[in-house]
Amino acid sequence: MAPELQQEEDYTTGPEAAHKTRVTVVGSGNWGSVAAKLIASNTLKLSSFHDEVRMWVFEETLPSGEKLTDAINRNNENVKYLPGIKLGKNVVADPDLENAVNGANMLVFVTPHQFMEGICRRLVGKVKADVEAISLIKEMEVKIEGPCMISTLISQQLGINCCVLMGANIANEIAVEKFSEATVGYRENKEIAQKWVQLFSTSYFMVTPIQDVEGVELCGTLKNVVAIAAGFVDGLEMGNNTKAAIMRIGLKEMQAFSKMLFSSVKDTTFLESCGVADLITTCLGGRNRKVAEAFARSGGKRSFDELEAEMLQGQKLQGVSTAKEVYEVLSHCGWLDFFPLFATVHEICIGTLPPSAIVEHSERTPKI
């Protein structure tokens, strides 16, 4: 049931318009479209927000010849990336990035992570000085000089505050309103975090604020390394005990690695939706787990590149490259011995160790 626009109120020009918060979603893929749907259901209900939610769409021409933005605005549905789901009539797709963010008070970033540098460059000087941002982008590069947190990129490039929202969030399940949770990570301003919570929460989407941007954001990236390990266990048919053990060890290594990178990271973050719940979802389903399972079934004889090409229609696995980057950091810092699972995942991915080594790391190195 799509919410109806309240036509009585002219929110673009009315006397209260100037005080109302405007929200723009930057990105319109599968998860971006669901985020727009969640937000649009709330802006209609909350009087402090403008009803309209603008959504920047990277323009494409559909096979029918119609522009994607036109199709979204005509059907009230992202026919390409979230077909069958009404977004709310107050979602307005806009192919012009600058126009989409113009006048926005709150920006939701939800694009593939590799596009964010370019997007930030284009937005410099184009956003309000006091605009608040949130990143829903789960992947980042982990470089030796430090992880490239997307929230930090946004903050630094645009000179604005940036929260993050992560969790066990399979977009298609939330789109059909199945119960789920998420975590908002914030730096200092709890009021802003509460405003994000208010903007995203619905009866089927429970959002909890946590003062730990780095911990929350790192969970979204590091879990992919553990999902590769879980896939190996599945491929070797080792059973639920082993899989649970590997997931647990992985969660502990995620926690220890995050704390070594940022002393501010909190232990409790890993029991939030962004931590243990997202890890469970990712290790039960998900493409990292799936391709790693196929890799292990082949005895490591088929490469990840080959399997990705065959199984993912052009998508790349984040877990394999994150494992490589994490390995380089561990190696550079002399921490390899403290992270036997992370280290072993990478060594299996590059063929130095066989897939069965995933359960032998404990003999090789001391535990954390």
Add this chain to the structure above:
Amino acid sequence: MAPELQQEEDYTTGPEAAHKTRVTVVGSGNWGSVAAKLIASNTLKLSSFHDEVRMWVFEETLPSGEKLTDAINRNNENVKYLPGIKLGKNVVADPDLENAVNGANMLVFVTPHQFMEGICRRLVGKVKADVEAISLIKEMEVKIEGPCMISTLISQQLGINCCVLMGANIANEIAVEKFSEATVGYRENKEIAQKWVQLFSTSYFMVTPIQDVEGVELCGTLKNVVAIAAGFVDGLEMGNNTKAAIMRIGLKEMQAFSKMLFSSVKDTTFLESCGVADLITTCLGGRNRKVAEAFARSGGKRSFDELEAEMLQGQKLQGVSTAKEVYEVLSHCGWLDFFPLFATVHEICIGTLPPSAIVEHSERTPKI
């Protein structure tokens, strides 16, 4: 490959015999037999232990007419409860409880929990004053006056120290030497905990000591309530997001409930094998999950009693009775609002709420 007894050394009468530690396993079901196998492989290797591991067996007559103890000792295999697995020739089955524990320095308790009161009564005055005990028994009654910790029962009845060992331990998977982990919970004496770790650890069974008997032991009981919730989610086909969310909320309630009962309980315990890993295993497989799934599929129309009778061949579900007991404690203490998941599980089990309420508890009550 079954380890061979070192015939050169007469461990029962030799000069060093008096100084060597003797181990008896009290119980010989599926998990008890696997525990005996793990221990027996280590007593052969560790010079401080007697090779022989005695195993008390509740005597039965097999369909062939042979006594179970005779069959175990003849075949070196528990043909009834762990067929196909060699226990080690140094495991000796004994149908006489008093004889089995006579002279033992370390006692491993691994029987159904309802038998422990009777067993303890029979053992009063029959065990060494300085004997060390460990309980592998995962279930307990949770009464209003406090949970009936099996470790406390053993300690108080016999006047001895008692540790616990819990974890993601599906016996049949460990029996075939698939990688797994466990947690030893101890009270004060870390050296004793280390001795238990040494006695149980193998290359495929990693054991970690944690100074938190109550936390470790409560995990083994409370996870069954969460498994019922996970089964409801499966039965309603709500998907991995929802299941991960319910498991996470359940883990948090396990932690909060344990801490309310015992202020000594540590947060970190719930990231050990006894916590998150056992929860994952139990929510992926396990009979609590399975019967709860069938209950939800029937829309709550078939009772748990009926489904148990049909699906479990006479076994009873621990999760349903634990949920009832926990509910009584929460109700008595005025804590129902702080534990919406635990409370909802019980109310669904007794038919007050429909299975779909498992994802609606968040609206009913404040979060912990």
